[in-house]
Amino acid sequence: MQLKGKTALVTGGARRIGAALCEALAAEGCRVVIHYNRSAHSAEALAARLRRNGAQAWTVAGDFRTGNYRSGNHRMSHSADRVVRQAMAVAGKLDILVNNAAVFDKQRLLQVTTAAIRAEWEVNLLAPLLLMQAFARRVKRGGIVNLLDCRIASHQSDAVPYSLAKKSLADLTRLAALELAPGITVNGVAPGPVLTADTVGATRESAGPLPLKIRPSVQAVVKAVLFLLESDAITGQIVFVDSGRHLLG
Numbered sequence: 001m002q003l004k005g006k007t008a009l010v011t012g013g014a015r016r017i018g019a020a021l022c023e024a025l026a027a028e029g030c031r032v033v034i035h036y037n038r039s040a041h042s043a044e045a046l047a048a049r050l051r052r053n054g055a056q057a058w059t060v061a062g063d064f065r066t067g068n069y070r071s072g073n074h075r076m077s078h079s080a081d082r083v084v085r086q087a088m089a090v091a092g093k094l095d096i097l098v099n100n101a102a103v104f105d106k107q108r109l110l111q112v113t114t115a116a117i118r119a120e121w122e123v124n125l126l127a128p129l130l131l132m133q134a135f136a137r138r139v140k141r142g143g144i145v146n147l148l149d150c151r152i153a154s155h156q157s158d159a160v161p162y163s164l165a166k167k168s169l170a171d172l173t174r175l176a177a178l179e180l181a182p183g184i185t186v187n188g189v190a191p192g193p194v195l196t197a198d199t200v201g202a203t204r205e206s207a208g209p210l211p212l213k214i215r216p217s218v219q220a221v222v223k224a225v226l227f228l229l230e231s232d233a234i235t236g237q238i239v240f241v242d243s244g245r246h247l248l249g
């Protein structure tokens with residue numbers, strides 16, 4: 001797909017990898033809808049910056065968790081469908097969906113609670129599924145990229161709900177690629193340790209063993225996403241951007 005003139009919805013697009021994706025898509029001539037949850041200020045600032053640089057950009061808010069399971073305070077409907085509808089309403093059309101929003105909590109098997117599993121799966125698995133569904137119901141030709149994690153290739157036990165959600169999303173990426181062909185390509189990018197929880201730039205925290213001995217950069221992740229969106233003959237593919245970490249199991 002030629003990116004120029006296309007419209008992209010990037011979930012969790014206000015900060016970090018999501019913001020870099022929005023910037024890169026805009027630089028390629030895309031119109032960008034920045035989804036955010038808590039980062040309203042960053043999302044508006046990013047949209048304003050993109051517009052100053054000549055791009056068209058909008059923001060759409062939405063919490064992908066349906067409730068606070070600890071307090072028993074639930075709402076029944078997920079906001080994914082509304083986010084896609086609002087994105088189409090502000091931008092007029094959509095061609096691209098990048099499922100980037102996620103939560104990452106370190107929880108080992110013996111500490112995991114039902115509430116924690118639900119909370120992580122709602123954002124990391126249910127939201128991408130419902131967003132792909134809402135997108136595919138309205139878009140005939142387009143591209144989807146799901147942000148995964150190189151943990152899908154291993155059995156690291158320090159973040160159980162997160163890892164299981166990303167492994168399922170990898171499966172869902174292939175399943176959706178078949179289901180949504182021929183009109184929509186669906187691919188995944190599985191980053192290694194790019195950024196730690198609260199840092200944006202270089203970090204002193206160890207990235208663990210990496211065959212290539214370099215921490216993968218945000219730009220490397222962005223490049224893979226753009227490549228997959230531009231590739232008309234690639235679907236159901238997962239590209240690891242992890243300096244070879246997945247090879248170690």
Ligand SMILES: NC(=O)c1ccc[n+]([C@@H]2O[C@H](COP(=O)([O-])OP(=O)(O)OC[C@H]3O[C@@H](n4cnc5c(N)ncnc54)[C@H](OP(=O)(O)O)[C@@H]3O)[C@@H](O)[C@H]2O)c1
Nearest residue numbers: 012016017036037038039063064100101102147193194195
């Ligand atoms: N960072 C890494 O090194 C790394 C490594 C492997 C894989 N990945 C994957 O790459 C993607 C981007 O990574 P990242 O570190 O940049 O992500 P991140 O900062 O942890 O999260 C991205 C965004 O997700 C949104 N989000 C969180 N909870 C939400 C909710 N309940 N509803 C709606 N949106 C919600 C947040 O938006 P608001 O700020 O607006 O609340 C947040 O800014 C993720 O899918 C991640 O799993 C990252």
